[in-house]
Amino acid sequence: MNEQALSVRDAIITRRSIKNFNGQPVDPENIAEILEDAAWAPNHGNRNPWRFVVAADKGYVKFLDILREYGVPKWKELSEEELEKQMKKFTGPGAVSFVIVPEDPRQKERLEDYAAASMFVQNTMLLAWDKGIGTCWKTPGFLDNPKFREELGVKPGERIISMLQFGYYDERPKARPRKPLEEFVTYYGEEIEEA
Template identity: 65%
Template sequence: MTLSVRDAVLQRRSIKLFNGQQVEKEAVLGILDEAKWAPNHGNRQPWRIVVGAGEQLPKVHELLKNLAIPKWEELSEEALATQMKKFTLAGAYAFVLVTEDVRQKERLEDYAAASCYLQNVQLLAWEKGIGTCWKTPGFLDNPKFREALKAQPHERVISMFQFGYFDELPKARVRKELTDFVTEFEI
């Protein structure tokens, strides 16, 4: 299915409930490669991606369980399984790191560029029938998480990006009217 850019922008939704079907690592890598055409000042391409797909998924799940679910050892098997659904039903992961330049202007440009990159990822995945969800859980700055991703001191982890297939399309949430966020320039 080929969508127009307009259709992809208007129809794409963040998927919060995946169906558990794995996404092929090659599909994820293809999307990540195509998304690199995002606008980025000076062609710095300030992003680095750590992919968890295929045989790496159980390792990702274990890491997330240990970081995201406090005192998971104290939970019943059923309660732990319920908590883990938000992690185990995604079909692949991409953890996004961005270079943190010491200069504020460049740091802001690089974060904006990485955001454009991730929007490209979302739209390209949507075109292929793959849902995504861009998450920013509190553990992204956890030293154990940073160590697992081999994050460098000059890198910031900005996203836990989930890929997956889904059975039900979430309803669109209401957006502001144009007049609520656009005003005309007056001299």
């Protein structure tokens, strides 16, 4: 079993989405370990409604070509300088993975599967955080581009729900405060008890 440094609570409340990675590569073995553990996410019917395409190491370098193709509009018309600037958005993370979920024709099952895969992603983010690896769930428009999907081997009836970036960072971003508890929780039956 992997050693865990953070308590579950500390992992949850200290995790931040990392938007400024420092470019240090992430070892694919680290990602494999994280995904193996994250797969203990709850999921209805044990359908395991997820699969991942990971681009790390040489795969990540190769991958930048298709990111340029689909992620930078009209990249062929840009100056080298401008292209480099645009590509900086993608080159920071040390690895990236695509979270692919089946699109069940039944609405209930489809929602359950999306929910389960999202839990998988949160597990992934917390386990990565515990190893000092930052993550960010990204949903750029090109995830639905048919040619991009084809490049990744995404089949009809599947959807890429996340481009999940992994990487090291120099600074932990400030927390984006959440609404206070009183604003999002009410207690059922409270008024009846008080009456």
